[in-house]
Amino acid sequence: DVVTIGGSGFGLMGIIVGAERGFISRQQAVAHFEKATSFLAAADRFHGAWPHWLNGVTGNVYPFSTYDDGADLVETSFLASGLICVRQYLDINQTEEEIIITRINNMLDQIEWDWFTRGGLNELYWHWSPNYNWAMNMKVSGYNEALITHFLAASSVTHPVSASVYHNGWARNGGIINGNSFYDILLPVGYNYGGPLFFAHYSFLGLNPQNLSDQYANYWTQNGNHSLINQKHCIINPKNYLGYSAECWGLTASDDPSGYEVHEPVNDNGTISPTAAISSLPYTPEASMAAIKHFYFILGDKLWGQYGFYDAFNPSESWWANSYLAIDQGPILVMIENYRTGLCWDLFMSSPEAQRAMEKLGFSR
Incomplete structure (x- = not known):
């Protein structure tokens, strides 16, 4: 309830x-x-x-x-x-x-x-x-x-x-400005290595980051590079976890073998969360689509259930979630459609709230 x-x-x-x-x-x-x-x-x-x-x-x-x-x-x-x-x-x-x-x-x-x-x-x-x-x-x-x-x-x-x-x-x-590169990818703002990937999703289901800039960052660049850093971490796989690859990537907050954890490159325990790569589809379409195909065709019914992809998995611990979380499923749905048609981006950005905030805070598109 x-x-x-x-x-x-x-x-x-x-x-x-x-x-x-x-x-x-x-x-x-x-x-x-x-x-x-x-x-x-x-x-x-x-x-x-x-x-x-x-x-x-x-x-x-x-x-x-x-x-x-x-x-x-x-x-x-x-x-x-x-x-x-x-x-x-x-x-x-x-x-x-x-x-x-x-x-x-x-x-x-x-x-x-x-x-x-x-x-x-x-x-x-x-x-x-x-x-x-x-x-x-x-x-x-x-x-x-x-x-x-x-x-x-x-x-x-x-x-x-x-x-x-x-x-x-x-x-x-x-103070939010970063300006350093991680895995040779520039991160405009935020914590080193970008943090969990939900930073690139939750605020941007309605707020359209395409060409969105203020004095601190271009948010399309920010979200795209954050996603690529996350993928590159999984490719390099410094802790040698099972399953990580260019097609099997994505660290964010999700269920995991110990309960629930905020996964990111600096807090990586081998748990991949499908929402991370999939919800970055607008920013990294090739890398995200490769992940979708890997999750669906290679991992198959271990990761797919009644409502789509389960929340997370950890091959190193032979652990597979059978759960669905609203805060992980929701961004998948919305960001796939934003990639296809920009539907929710267009709706939110048409609002007077968006226009007032853009002007007041010094954002441009």
């Missing part, structure tokens, strides 16, 4: 893809949007922000950890990105769809982005708890998966934050 908020945002985009590709009808999609948005509007929110997890029956917060029992601003931004895509997809001239559009706008307007500056600090904070206040004390600072959080916070009409929150809090006044 656990609902993950960020994964739900990815799933809403996936419903759009499913309707446009003919897997479900538009009428079925609209019915889902009605049900989902009605639930979300009635569910627990804290200063307008949803928690990381909700009880899917009651709509009450399901604590992610002891102190994380309230708002999660980053998960909220992933959901908000999906809601914006849904709103842009719907037809305001259809009464049933207009009701959903109004509900979405109301929920978006109620997110108090400015509350998460803790009284006007030049930075955003990830969590707030009604019981423990700011005990989590985690800043939303880059570089990681949360660019979209600052993007939407800056774009808000009702509860905006200043551009200085982005430049000071996220970009750390230029």
